[in-house]
């Protein structure tokens with residue numbers, strides 16, 4: 349399998365380029381607009397045809413490269429079916445399988461950070477978007493976020509996966525690249541709670557500033573205004 353973890357320094361976003369083999373079909377998860385030309389160059393260098401692009405959710409901190417990639421490569425753009433705006437060509441439902449060559453990704457609705465957040469499971473690894481981060485969890489104070497949903501998605505869905513499952517988030521601000529379910533259960537400070545209410549109290553008292561890009565990125569990524 350070809351697996352590349354790419355990084356946007358401005359927003360600390362991880363983008364993933366995945367393919368079963370060279371000379372085959374590729375998938376990109378959470379592309380950043382500014383790097384679209386780099387992705388296309390990399391696809392050419394690896395002899396890959398971009399088939400599908402997934403956004404885990406409507407991002408508030410960067411502009412998605414999904415529309416630009418669709419314009420340039422005719423790929424299919426995908427989001428979970430809880431995303432209201434019509435910004436993608438295909439919406440997937442909870443438990444739906446997305447195929448790219450021999451690769452099969454399972455869509456999992458994991459609300460909390462936003463009501464429309466999905467995670468995507470690929471064999472031994474899960475792309476958790478901003479639902480579960482490495483040693484953290486995605487904030488729940490805007491875009492219909494809900495600490496209660498976040499708790500349910502994490503404790504009663506993601507953490508039920510085998511402990512050796514690799515965790516690849518959409519962001520990291522400290523240079524951490526990958527974790528496992530086992531590590532997060534043990535060492536993620538937000539998950540060391542004795543009750544759902546304790547988790548909700550933590551999330552309701554983070555007092556974070558809004559992302560700098562939020563007023564621009566959310567309307568653009570939601571399709572409420574045009575990107576060009």
Ligand SMILES: [Fe+2]
Nearest residue numbers: 406407408478
């Ligand atoms: Fe986010």
